[in-house]
Amino acid sequence: MKSPCNICKLLDMQKIDIKKMVRKNILDLKPYSCARDEYSGEDGVFLDANENPFGKLNRYPDPHQKKIKYKLSEIKSVAVENIFVGNGSDEVIDLAFRIFCNPGKDKVLSFAPTYGMYEVSAKINNVEMIKIPLNKSFQIDFEKLDNYMNDENIKMIFICSPNNPSGNCIYKIDEVLQKFNGIVIVDEAYWDFCKNCSLITKINQYSNLIILQTFSKAWGLAEARIGMAYADAEIISFFNKIKPPYNVSGLNQKAALKALENHAEFEKRKAVILKQKELLEKKLPAIDVVKKVYPSDANFILIETENADEIYSKLVNKKVITRNRNNLVKNCIRITVGSSLENKKLLNALKELS
Numbered sequence: 441m442k443s444p445c446n447i448c449k450l451l452d453m454q455k456i457d458i459k460k461m462v463r464k465n466i467l468d469l470k471p472y473s474c475a476r477d478e479y480s481g482e483d484g485v486f487l488d489a490n491e492n493p494f495g496k497l498n499r500y501p502d503p504h505q506k507k508i509k510y511k512l513s514e515i516k517s518v519a520v521e522n523i524f525v526g527n528g529s530d531e532v533i534d535l536a537f538r539i540f541c542n543p544g545k546d547k548v549l550s551f552a553p554t555y556g557m558y559e560v561s562a563k564i565n566n567v568e569m570i571k572i573p574l575n576k577s578f579q580i581d582f583e584k585l586d587n588y589m590n591d592e593n594i595k596m597i598f599i600c601s602p603n604n605p606s607g608n609c610i611y612k613i614d615e616v617l618q619k620f621n622g623i624v625i626v627d628e629a630y631w632d633f634c635k636n637c638s639l640i641t642k643i644n645q646y647s648n649l650i651i652l653q654t655f656s657k658a659w660g661l662a663e664a665r666i667g668m669a670y671a672d673a674e675i676i677s678f679f680n681k682i683k684p685p686y687n688v689s690g691l692n693q694k695a696a697l698k699a700l701e702n703h704a705e706f707e708k709r710k711a712v713i714l715k716q717k718e719l720l721e722k723k724l725p726a727i728d729v730v731k732k733v734y735p736s737d738a739n740f741i742l743i744e745t746e747n748a749d750e751i752y753s754k755l756v757n758k759k760v761i762t763r764n765r766n767n768l769v770k771n772c773i774r775i776t777v778g779s780s781l782e783n784k785k786l787l788n789a790l791k792e793l794s
């Protein structure tokens with residue numbers, strides 16, 4: 441192995457003891473060992489899992505989703521032991537709470553407005569969520585964040601980048617990683633649509649960094665419920681330790697594999713979506729009821745309108761369903777970039793409201 445350079449040595453000092461952050465009951469847990477764990481070969485007469493010998497969906501799926509991980513490892517240049525596959529990112533988020541946060545005692549932190557599941561998952565796990573408002577440009581307010589950096593009960597920080605619902609990338613995440621000794625979860629659900637680098641390359645530098653990505657958006661597989669975590673191998677081992685044994689169905693694993701094997705189609709569709717986004721970004725500002733179009737690094741656009749509740753309902757009446765984000769960002773509506781035809785319908789419906 442190469443000896444570490446000076447920078448790596450310095451960064452190594454940031455290596456955080458993961459075990460110290462893990463809940464004691466999880467550390468002590470002896471995980472369930474399923475039939476496919478005890479014998480993982482593919483050939484043989486399988487009389488070990490009480491499956492039905494007949495049918496097409498009669499066998500349990502690979503509990504470790506190895507084929508998906510090998511393929512992702514290749515595409516992302518990340519080792520297989522640094523990859524976890526969950527039943528959507530939402531499962532990964534919930535598992536993170538259960539690994540690192542003691543209910544009724546620990547806290548987590550996020551930057552508002554952001555993805556709602558972090559808080560819902562916190563509440564389900566009886567963990568307090570501290571919400572620091574993003575600044576006017578939807579970036580992290582470090583002065584406010586600094587007030588919380590000494591609170592030892594804060595176990596995780598959630599950063600969504602590109603952020604949902606604002607659409608922009610969050611900068612200076614490195615600064616958070618350097619300040620905070622707990623787990624930093626960077627949700628890159630929309631990363632495929634943006635031009636900036638993924639922080640996935642930093643998981644070897646920061647042992648407390650977890651990157652979330654998903655098949656639900658750019659890969660077009662929301663129905664299949666598959667999300668990934670990329671992190672230090674020790675963190676990944678705890679996810680594997682506590683996950684339900686067969687957390688990703690065989691049907692869904694096959695769907696993901698098929699998508700991964702057709703990278704050209706992925707790129708083609710992504711290009712169409714980005715082109716359509718450009719078109720919307722050009723046309724939306726000219727519409728009367730649209731007051732502001734926020735810049736977007738994702739496949740959706742946040743717009744400010746005169747009266748979001750009213751505009752949202754009127755659009756619904758015209759059978760155009762957008763997401764009313766008035767409660768999160770005053771008078772704002774989030775619009776997903778659709779197909780050419782869908783976007784035309786949206787633009788026409790909005791124009792008719794003017």
Ligand SMILES: *Cc1c(COP(=O)(O)O)cnc(C)c1O
Nearest residue numbers: 528529530555604629654656667
């Ligand atoms: C859509 C979305 C996800 C995807 O969640 P899945 O459970 O993988 O479908 C994750 N994070 C954010 C911020 C999202 O908007």
